[in-house]
Amino acid sequence: MQLDFTARELTLKLVYYGPALSGKTTNLQALHDVSASDATGRLMTLETRDDRTLFFDLLPLRFQGKNGLSVRIKVFTVPGQVIHASTRRLVLQGADGVAFIADSRASETDPSTESFRDLRENLKQNGLSIKQMPLVIQFNKRDLPGARSEAEIAEQASQGKEPVYLAVATKREGVVDTFMGLLHLTWQTLDLRHELSKKLALESTALFEEVLQKLGQSCTVREVLSRRVGVARVPQMQVKP
């Protein structure tokens, strides 16, 4: 996070992490495609000849909060291939929040677990604990055969506190949900740590509404956030015997 009081500008860094070919770049492409032109710049990709991420992808997003505050969000991806360990660590430096993109297929469980361990290790090397890092998890590629069932994911998700989202990034499904979930969680964490709302006299709900609108969504913030899986249903839905 970088806060420039004189220019009234806040910059956040969000990192999309995950194993190779889990759809991190596709997530960014989808976000870029749905964003209003005044809210995003070009999607920068640094890739190898075979379209694999070499260093990172970078999607710059900018929003105009109330009181003349400008909120800039830099969304990065990391290269998934195991050999790029040092690059992943470098990109991860200074991250405010992490979205972990996993492949839903049961056959891809091992690479996902390995990559998650790598994330934890790299955060540790950067002097951070994964427990303190705002983290959301996305199970991507829901449309592929062999994907783990929603019930199974929800059951496991309910045992942890990290928001979990389902997605088909190639069809832009679940992409905005994941992003909003991550932004919301990151904001909450930073707000608690640095009293951002108070210092910047900012109404966070208004900011989230603006972000949603610039991402071409017509639903409410609450609706988007409730799309995470594996949370206990709201109390009024429960039927008492």
Next chain:
Amino acid sequence: MTKSSVPKSLDELTQGTAFAIEDLIGRAMLGELLQGTSALFGLPIRLFGSAGVLLAEVSATNPRLYGYLSSRPKGQKSVIRVVETVKASDPDDGIAFLQPCPPGLRYAVSAVKYDGRKIGRIVVGPFRASVASDPPPELGAIADELDPGRVQTLWSEIGAADDETIERLTKHLTQVLDLILFSGYRALLASNMHLASVRESFRELQEKNVSLEQAYSRLKDLDRLKSNFLATVSHELRTPLTSIIGYSEMLTAGIAGELTQEQHDFIETIQEKGAQLLELIKGLLDLTKLESGTLILKKGETDIGALLDDVAQTFLPHARRKAVELSADCAPGLPTVWGEPARLRQVFSNLTENAIKFTPNAGRITLKARAVSVEVQIDEEGPAVVMRRLRRTAVEIRISDSGIGIPEREREKVFDAFYQVDSSSTREQGGTGLGLSIVKRLVDAHEGTVSIDTNQPNGTVFVVTLPCRKASLVG
């Protein structure tokens, strides 16, 4: 591309304030870009950076009309006002059309933005607002005594464009500039990231090197401990063994009274096995001394020929018992080698004993020595090999047998402690498995080499090369 030679971190490059245009695109290149656009539209263009610095311009001088107007006091004021107005104009977004004096001429100022931040402006002008060839009457009136004909000529030198054309021009230029900036920025990030990745990998490697070095020195310590342990144990074993052998000898000598034949046989076995055990312990002790580097050699000029003759004489009875022929054959006039005679005798005794052990009946063993010239390399690594190679005189000793031979793949391993090509042979042929490893270490301690050749048609040749003293350097 960056002003500083130290690569910036990814965060420094992607967060916080924007970069300057001139950081990513050279001024000469910006000039070329403006030139191209200007040639298309026939209008003067200037590009300013974020701090109002002029980065590039197409027409270096103001139009000649301004020069003519400036030659009159009132006209000069008017021209200065124009320049100042244009300078002060800095729109935040989009394009601003300015219509300062002189009448009929216009300027367009457009903001250059990157990622929502203003990083410069493009100024187009002056240009005539309409294609009408006549200057407006007000132009002639802004200064006294202006020649209408000259004003007319100079006026027509200035390009004309409508607002729509200007909008197209600035849009085109902004887009091209944006693309170049984007790819420049991308290249900047990539090169910085590349450098940072290499540095990070290097740091990781260094860390690993340090831990490897630590592990290596720990292993060395352990190895030293092991050697110390072996030395102590060997010494402690030898003391009681000496008593066992001594008392057995006394018994055989009849000091404690006459022995029956059976008792005699038993005690002989005790003596024989005791001696075998003592050899093993001595060997172990030698090996540990050699390994720990505590063996001090008393080197002197040693006559190898005499030494080999002596060894052959010593083992002759042993060889005869096995019906093996044993002879020493040394070239006359051999140079002396620099070594400890007792230790070198140990080397050749060991090899000869070994040869006898593995040579069947009616076999043949020869000990030969000759002078050779060897190439010695000082320091294993480094440039100028030619400066580090010396030719030295050495004595090569070949101990050949017609025994069972040693397969090629085993030849390196036989010098390891306790290694025998066929472990069953230890039991069959006796021996501790320490002999050759001691030989190897003793030869090493004499800066010599030992290797194995094949004897034709069968058998083994142990080749020991021992260098002569440095004083006998040749070449």
